[in-house]
Amino acid sequence: MQQLLFAVSTMVGGVLACAVYFFGTNWLLDRIFPSKGLTGARASRNLRITNAVRPWLFMAPALLALTIYLVYPVFESVRLSLHDRSGQQFVGLRNFSWMLGDGEFRQSIFNNFLWLLVVPALSTFFGLVIAALTDRIWWGNIAKTLIFMPMAISFVGAAVIWKFVYDYRSEGSEQIGLLNAVVVALGGTPEAWMTIPFWNNFFLMVILIWIQTGFAMVILSAALRGIPEETVEAAVIDGANGFQIFFKIMVPQIWGTIAVVWTTITILVLKVFDIVLAMTNGQWQTQVLANLMFDWMFRGGGDFGRGASIAVVIMILVIPIMIWNIRNATREMER
């Protein structure tokens, strides 16, 4: 309780400090370079100065935080990846050459590519199909809310939910996991799903697809609604059936949005960590880059060199999407 009071008072204090900063610096600026009440050259000079300074006053706290928490670490991580475990000794590319020879790393890269292939594709596909279907029925919004709900659940919570679904009891005893119960009811034998190499990756992916489909659905549903009615009506008049309208008229018009959804989920997949940590912690050949990185960060007192080099690999995989995003945003602004 006391701790919560501490949190709330910090919050109030933090907000007040921000308010005081913004108000104070702004007041100070107007005091030092007054423009009201003055006339002529001095007033316009002061006005010019304040107009040039004020944006930076407004942005300073945010820029400072961004620099400390995101910009500086990027450079520092790159530097650390070229150094040994303590970050003191320069070792060149030795961390990266270690990586290439490390079986666990290669396993992680392989698994990450599996995730990248499967999760964005299936989430987007399900999201699109569900968006299209729910738009046609009266209880569509209720259905959407329920499918969107996993979005609010933490990856760890989702891991527990699905671990329960995958729970395994030896053959003959009653299964309490839903999946094994279904398998047994259909005449199969129960399996410990998490321990089947290669396929267990897909059982983990199901969790992320379960979470992300709602996201894809919400965005694609809005995009579908934004399609001009006339194009669809024209297709109907020309005698197109439902599938043709959907795949040939509607989908092509929302390619841009589909790409955004796809890349957003891709970024998320590259960073997937909690699910693997909670379900298998990389055992049974399910290791992924983010979990491996976390592992090296603390393993044996922490190997910052190897940890940072794995982080750099993740970063390199993200860069193409980053560039694409920046280009899109810039184009958007110029319009």
Add this chain to the structure above:
Amino acid sequence: MIATTRSPLILVVHLSVLLIVALWTLPTAGLLISSLRDKDQLAVSGWWTALSTSSQNMTGRAASPEEQVERDGKFVIAGNLLGDGGTAKVSAFGVRPMQPAAFAAGETADIGDGQSLTVNEDGGYEIVSPTQMEGTRGQRIFYTASVPPRFTLDNYREVLSAAGIGSSFINSLTVAIPSTIIPILVAAFCAYALAWMPFPGRAILIAVVVGLLVVPLQMSLIPLLKLYNGVGAFFGVPAKTYVGIWLAHMGFGLPLAVYLLRNYMAGLPREIMESARVDGASDFDIFVKIILPLSFPALASFAIFQFLWTWNDLLVAMVFLGTGNDELVLTGRLVNLLGSRGGNWEILTASAFITIVVPLIVFFSLQRYLVRGLLAGSVKGG
């Protein structure tokens, strides 16, 4: 929405959506139902049988021979396997582990040495022996009982006190509340400058913010851990503190906040600002009195995102916050429980539900803002 709505296919649509919704909600429903079940039932039967009477194989022990009484020249031990007050029913029993259901309830079983055992449906048993029975341990009895469904809040009571979920709940709130509120003002001022104040380099800064949106958290972990350790050592304070994680969450949340708010503010009508400026209002006044109130929907969207993200976060908390009882957050506690109590589903399901209940409340009550924020954050890019 289109002409095909009237086609007979609509029934197929209804059915397939129903199937998908079932697939999507069943896992969570299973967790919730399981967390409310009696833990003995939870361990032996699936949650979908929660409403039906479950049949459990159990082992009991008769009272010890010391309690035998002499009756009509015979020695008798009597008692009830199910305790009293229960509504369970015994359907079968046995005395050997290999044949736990050799006899139906009500039958009399010969258990050797001339002794006979009867177990009734209500759990009452009677061992009758022609000679005095010896020993101190009672006869083991295996029986199959059908137990009516029982729902209880015991699991929640247990995890809130014993498993430490209660204190972790407070810790999670402690992390999430300031991490959500503090960045808002910082981001809003920055977003206003990027949206409406012309200055050289503005386009580049916006591009940088868009780029930072996707920088993986993993890049920041090691440098910041080093930085925090350095700062901690320099000032002689612990490196892992709440202040540290609040600032970290603020830093990691800022790109999205600035991006969302800038997009929103840039969409506000220019005329409002110009007429205010004509009236002599300064940028500061315009921002505080006009833009900030108008931006409430975007602020709310971001606040919801940030709250969900900080509440659900595991990675940042694992790196920047300690693991003591007064610092371990819910997600971290849940991961620990998965390791230490992996088979105790009554603990895991109840803990997991407590972990997800706050985000779910936020989700259901503020879904409108969440959707709006998602759309602003993503569709604009395409």
